[in-house]
Amino acid sequence: MxxxxxxxxxxxxxxxxxxxxxxxxxxxxxxxxxxxxxxxxxxxxxxxxxxxxxxxxxxxxxxxxxNADIAVALGITTKPIKAQDGTIGTSKPVAQTYCYNIGYSAGSFRFIGFATANTIERLKNNKPETKEERIKDPEYETLLCEARKFNRIGSRETSDYINYDLGLLKINFNDGDKIYAVYDDPLGKLYFSVDYIIIRKDNTDEN
Known part of the structure; x- marks a missing residue:
């Protein structure tokens, strides 16, 4: 055009x-x-x-x-721990992310990991990722989970909620890092959460 x-x-x-x-x-x-x-x-x-x-x-x-377009949410919530006897025990904090289609048509999107503010700045300036400054999905990289798949989300609909182990994030990011959730679409366009989580390795988690 x-x-x-x-x-x-x-x-x-x-x-x-x-x-x-x-x-x-x-x-x-x-x-x-x-x-x-x-x-x-x-x-x-x-x-x-x-x-x-x-x-x-x-x-x-x-x-x-x-066009379809999404707003990405990220925060910390609690997930109940289920004991072996079936009872619900103490809850533990997890990082939770999802996206909401704010566009006027359905679209396909997927969660691809987390990135620091510096990484996002590099990506927005079309600079290549480095070994440290890159989008990371520790579940996929460390636990060898299946590759993330695209999910079709209708207009004004919300994707599935993803609960993420904070322990993995603490291992793969530095103390004090502000990390954002990152999604993409089939064309490779990236979408970043507005909110962020601050990595606290002293077990005090903030967002």
């Missing part, structure tokens, strides 16, 4: 060119009737280009309204 600045630049160039033609061809010959025709023609072309620009803008808004 054409960018707005290119459209505006094109309009300016067009009218500048028309004005130059009028100044160099018509005015020296003092053809007033031709001048009026040119002014009328320029006005008509301007109106046509204005309509084209408006249609382009409306089409862009329409396409954007059809």
């Amino acid at each position: 054409l960018n707005k600045k290119y459209i505006v630049s094109g309009l300016i160039a067009f009218f500048a060119g028309e004005a130059l033609i009028v100044a160099t061809i018509i005015l020296p010959k003092a053809e007033i009737g031709s001048l009026a025709d040119w002014v009328s023609g320029i006005g008509a072309m301007g109106a046509i280009l204005g309509v084209i620009y408006q249609v382009h803008e409306q089409r862009t808004e329409f396409q954007q309204s059809k």
